[in-house]
Amino acid sequence: MHIEKNVCENIIGTLLNISGKSKDGLNARLDMIDMGIREQLAPKIRGERTYLPHACYSLTKTEKKQFCKCLYELKVPEGYSSNIRSRVNIKELKLTNLKTHDLHVLMQQLLPVAIRGSLDIKLRSAITRLCFFFNYLCERIVDPCKLDELQSNLIVTLCELEMFFSPSFFDIMIHLTIHLVRKVKLCGPIFMRWMYPFERYMKILK
Structure with missing residues (x-):
């Protein structure tokens, strides 16, 4: 659940270019220059200011409005998740105060819907398949015969x-997704081992 949380934070922070959460920035661009890749994204110095060219993995202002509006107007059944609408900041075009379960629901169900019509189609497809990967792993019934194929598709x-x-963008949390399929093979379905039911019951006790 914490791997899923961090992966979702990385994706949303980078897509919306949220300060402190985005994996893109001046240092990331300078690293790419040192590596000799994507020179078109190199920082441009104009006078005393440094500008970063728009990257394909960042949403434009119009796409950010569309993304935030989609989540702000979303209505879900009672008990499905917390009020996602209260997490959306329309003025600053970002998501704030997201809890672990909020990111769980976003990663598995809402993110593919929110990015429809945005980004490059191949990038959008890859993000959607990553969401489907987490969704399948967290199902109550997991077919062991499909796990090897799931691992190959994830790679x-x-x-x-x-x-x-x-x-x-590819920090240790992105790497750890490679080991989740093996963990399911060894330990069984994920839903029997995560903390969501216990955290919900703790709220009842409180």
């Missing part, structure tokens, strides 16, 4: 993400 998906996102 391809991560390789496709590397074609778009900057190297700074």
Whole structure:
């Protein structure tokens, strides 16, 4: 659940370019210059200011409004999740105060819907497949015969993400997704081992 949380934070922070949460920035661009890749994203100095060219993995202002509006107007059944609308800041075009379960719901269900019509189609497809990966792993019934195929598809998906996102995006949490399938093989379905039911019951006790 914490891997899913951090992966979702990385994606949303980078797409919306949220300060402190985005994996893109001046240092990330300078690293790409040192590596000799994506020179078109190199920082441009104009007078005393430094500008970062728009990257394919960042939403434009119009796309950010569309993304935030989609989540702000979303209505879900009672008990499905917390009030996502209260987490959306329309003025600053960002998401704030997201809890672990909020990110769980976003990653598995809402993110593919919110990015429809935005980004490059190949990047959007790769992000959606990553969401489907977490969704399948967290189902109550997991077919062991499909786990090897799921692992192979995840590797391809991560390789496709590397074609778009900057190297700074791929921290240890992105790498740990590779080990989740093996963990399911060894320990069984994830829903029997995570903390969501206990955290919800603790709220009842309080």
